[in-house]
Amino acid sequence: MANHSQFGFQDASSPIMEELVEFHDHALMVALAICSLVLYLLALMLMEKLSSNTVDAQEIELIWTILPAIVLIMLALPSLQILYMMDEINEPDLTLKAIGHQWYWTYEYTDFKDLTFDSYMIPTMDLPTGHFRLLEVDHRVIVPMESPIRIIVTANDVLHAWAVPALGVKTDAIPGRLNQTPFITTRPGVFYGQCSEICGANHSYMPIVVESAPLTFFEHWSSLMSS
């Protein structure tokens, strides 16, 4: 989860999020180069005398056409690569459904056993000491680590969005539509997210908690939940 006053990304816990963080660093470096140039030009303009002698400026016109094209290429190529990478679905080991309601999530594991449960936020007054306010839920989404997982997201009433920043996942939950997103957790842990589409009064109070655990723990948990 994010610390208070955190500006940057959370630590990446999936390959897609790692790629996104690298692309973000690349984009910032390009932004630094552009800002340096703009600052220099601003300083030059402040020191330059105003004149209307220029009538033909072929060189500068060429420069300020080609340079932005190069910048766009530098940004667009990795961006498109990641965009298509995010949509790759490579034989997921598990398919999970997330259904948004006002104001909780329902999760369905229907691959092997008919396992369905609701996930409500734990109110602050019921929160044990040391747990995170407005982020903890009564039933977490347990997934096996290092396994490709497909999540199908939809909604029952209004628009919602299922988002977990540490995994680089954000998918709209639209009533009457199924949206699928693949993800892989690279390490065990607990990853927090919140509903990311305004959905009413308690939009801020329907968090998402994904717990990534080794396969044996996942199997044990699913058998306990099914019984």
Next chain:
Amino acid sequence: MFTFAQIYNPSFKLLGFLDVKSVPCARESVLYGSLGSLVVGLGHFLATSRVRRSCDFAVGGFICTMLGYWFYCRYNLAQHRIRQRMLKEGMRNKILFEGSSLDPERKQTGNERSDS
């Protein structure tokens, strides 16, 4: 209120947004860019004695050197990460399958014996 990391590992953000401490290759890119800017700018000035044009070259040198080293460093970093992943995968497979029928080293040894 600050976190432990903010107190003992303060970030340094160039122009307020690029954290050169935590972003891999950023610090080296900016430093090499500064060096390149100095060399190109100073070299041009020594050759031509034109201050304004030398400043233009210095800024251009900074941008080109910084971005050039950035691409080179990030490419090497990506290759390093791929090798790291392959090594991790190989170590895990070795631990998992050593001594079993799926052990690739055992299969190779078996083939050599059958050939001799």
